[in-house]
Amino acid sequence: MNNIKNTENSIDLSDKLADYxxxxxNYLSAKINPRRPFSLYDPIHYxxxxxxxxLRPALTLLTAEAYACSIEHAIPAAAALELLHNFTLVHDDxxxxxxxxxxxxxxxxxxxxxxxxLSGDGLVALAYETLLETASERILxxxxxxxxxxxxxxEGQALxxxxxxxxxxxxxxxxxMVGKKTACLLSMCTQIGGLLANTDAINIQHLxxxxxxxxxxxxxxxxxxxxxxDQHTIGKDFGSDxxxxxxxxxxxxxxxxxxxTQVKKIRAIYEKPNIENDDILTVKDIFTExxxxxxxxxxxxxxxxxxxxxxxxxxxxxxxxxxxxxxNLVLNRKA
Amino acid sequence: MNNIKNTENSIDLSDKLADYxxxxxNYLSAKINPRRPFSLYDPIHYxxxxxxxxLRPALTLLTAEAYACSIEHAIPAAAALELLHNFTLVHDDxxxxxxxxxxxxxxxxxxxxxxxxLSGDGLVALAYETLLETASERILxxxxxxxxxxxxxxEGQALxxxxxxxxxxxxxxxxxMVGKKTACLLSMCTQIGGLLANTDAINIQHLxxxxxxxxxxxxxxxxxxxxxxDQHTIGKDFGSDxxxxxxxxxxxxxxxxxxxTQVKKIRAIYEKPNIENDDILTVKDIFTExxxxxxxxxxxxxxxxxxxxxxxxxxxxxxxxxxxxxxNLVLNRKA
Numbered sequence: 001m002n003n004i005k006n007t008e009n010s011i012d013l014s015d016k017l018a019d020y021x022x023x024x025x026n027y028l029s030a031k032i033n034p035r036r037p038f039s040l041y042d043p044i045h046y047x048x049x050x051x052x053x054x055l056r057p058a059l060t061l062l063t064a065e066a067y068a069c070s071i072e073h074a075i076p077a078a079a080a081l082e083l084l085h086n087f088t089l090v091h092d093d094x095x096x097x098x099x100x101x102x103x104x105x106x107x108x109x110x111x112x113x114x115x116x117x118l119s120g121d122g123l124v125a126l127a128y129e130t131l132l133e134t135a136s137e138r139i140l141x142x143x144x145x146x147x148x149x150x151x152x153x154x155e156g157q158a159l160x161x162x163x164x165x166x167x168x169x170x171x172x173x174x175x176x177m178v179g180k181k182t183a184c185l186l187s188m189c190t191q192i193g194g195l196l197a198n199t200d201a202i203n204i205q206h207l208x209x210x211x212x213x214x215x216x217x218x219x220x221x222x223x224x225x226x227x228x229x230d231q232h233t234i235g236k237d238f239g240s241d242x243x244x245x246x247x248x249x250x251x252x253x254x255x256x257x258x259x260x261t262q263v264k265k266i267r268a269i270y271e272k273p274n275i276e277n278d279d280i281l282t283v284k285d286i287f288t289e290x291x292x293x294x295x296x297x298x299x300x301x302x303x304x305x306x307x308x309x310x311x312x313x314x315x316x317x318x319x320x321x322x323x324x325x326x327x328n329l330v331l332n333r334k335a
Numbered sequence: 336m337n338n339i340k341n342t343e344n345s346i347d348l349s350d351k352l353a354d355y356x357x358x359x360x361n362y363l364s365a366k367i368n369p370r371r372p373f374s375l376y377d378p379i380h381y382x383x384x385x386x387x388x389x390l391r392p393a394l395t396l397l398t399a400e401a402y403a404c405s406i407e408h409a410i411p412a413a414a415a416l417e418l419l420h421n422f423t424l425v426h427d428d429x430x431x432x433x434x435x436x437x438x439x440x441x442x443x444x445x446x447x448x449x450x451x452x453l454s455g456d457g458l459v460a461l462a463y464e465t466l467l468e469t470a471s472e473r474i475l476x477x478x479x480x481x482x483x484x485x486x487x488x489x490e491g492q493a494l495x496x497x498x499x500x501x502x503x504x505x506x507x508x509x510x511x512m513v514g515k516k517t518a519c520l521l522s523m524c525t526q527i528g529g530l531l532a533n534t535d536a537i538n539i540q541h542l543x544x545x546x547x548x549x550x551x552x553x554x555x556x557x558x559x560x561x562x563x564x565d566q567h568t569i570g571k572d573f574g575s576d577x578x579x580x581x582x583x584x585x586x587x588x589x590x591x592x593x594x595x596t597q598v599k600k601i602r603a604i605y606e607k608p609n610i611e612n613d614d615i616l617t618v619k620d621i622f623t624e625x626x627x628x629x630x631x632x633x634x635x636x637x638x639x640x641x642x643x644x645x646x647x648x649x650x651x652x653x654x655x656x657x658x659x660x661x662x663n664l665v666l667n668r669k670a
Contacts, residue, residue: 036490037490037493037494037497039493039494039496039497040489040490040493091452091453091456094449094452095449095452095453113448114429114430114496115496117426117429117430117452118426118430118489118492118493118496120456121426121455121456121459121485121489122486122489122490122493124456124459124485125482125485125486125489126486128463128478128482128485129479129482129483129486132475132478132479132482139475140467140474140475143463143467143478144464144467147460147463147464147467148464150456150459150460150463151457151460151461151464154375154453154456154457154460155371155372155375155457157453158372158374158375158453158457159372159374161374161449161450161453162372162374
């Protein structure tokens, strides 16, 4: 049995995602808005009312529904995953000294570092509170998985900070970091959806693989879009990763595979305190010469294929129509 | 039946506490030491190997034992409570810009703010991981209580930050803040001990009251010791709260009850950027004139009595010998 259909349901999916987003928003507003003190809950409310795509809770809800589990049953866990994701954003923004996120001032910029630090802590606390509202026999397994995810996210962030100070980071190390920082949370979203729908261990394994591969693909794609996307589509500066001297998969691969001359040129530009648009075009040309962009595109495609493969396995027990549409939505995103 | 005995078991208790401390330390070392990356786990190991009294896990273990529950059964939860407490210390130290704690450099001082922020997050994650290792039918209730505690600790810290900016904080507001910041965690320790020992809801209520009253008494006593203790005993500067312009119960009460002249004098000193030892003696004299020290001592005594009263109720179902000795240990501490 193979339930993957070649559907034309992109409009259908976007309606569904909009509906999910509204439900999660209502659930969170009812939880956060009545609380005091304001100095804690105002920044939390601000964070959770940003213009996020709510991809993570969507992944949990789509997975639960794929196994015919009701949305209501999975809403608290889905909301908890969104709270946890936002905790990482608030604390990462402090550490990265980022002034804006999704076009708005970051919490530490709008308030101050102490308030941002504390409201991040509050988001973790609310995430657990929300998760534990889940009425499921498997709540203990869900909570353990959720906690494992939180640990890996912290480890991934620690690696990210370590890598900033090193100029010899290997591609495999980078992928380990992305696995912990991004893919782990996405694979938690799918696994928790499956656990709440009471599916078996083998399916949980496939769901893990699906979320994980999608997460790595998503992050590598992010690196690619920064340098290949149309500037107006992506909504942020072209080459902003390069401007911020950030390590991306493309860069690491180029440094590993380039000739001495090519590597020297790239390093010379990355060492400049202010990297200009012309520099970015130069770096992009060298990346192209080395084949780093093409290689990175192939790597992302490999991870997308791995996610597709996992979905094929999942389809023997679940209706994966919408999960497949979701994967395609991510695969084809332009920003 | 009343199990409170007038025992001479202080040596006995201190042996027990030393044994608890060693067990908790071994449990945590086995958990933390093998982990990577070092940039996350080294500061966590450093934090957890400080010279803390381990009062919180002791309270959980003493409570569990009072109901004849084995120590082994309660060790993970007790260790989780210590991890959670240390998370609050690491993040509070960042917010308060404190350079030292228990005679050692704070994490953000020894490493940097980012590492301290992240290792605090890691401590929360480890706290949940450890808690969820508890093999108990009541693990869901325990986890919910633990999470409620985490939320209240965040709310208490938010109030503390708010109060720093206000000069009209009322005594009741201060007690609410202390309740959330300190007493809540101690009442969690006793309640979780009781839950793991499978005691009934009425006893959990008494355990809550015991931990709560002890926590408030403990904090008010802290305020008192800062200004009344022998300098060599307390191991920190005499009047350090005043030097740091901190709001204490004594100060708030004095500002509420003092005459205009007395209040004016106190405010004049608190507004000085550098408060000298002579200033502290002046403030102490005014506090004494107003009766603020005496009143605060009575308030602490009231909370200790309330804890004693709760213990009397608990004694109908449990052997409270050691809990009583523990209460006396806190009551009679000189530092």
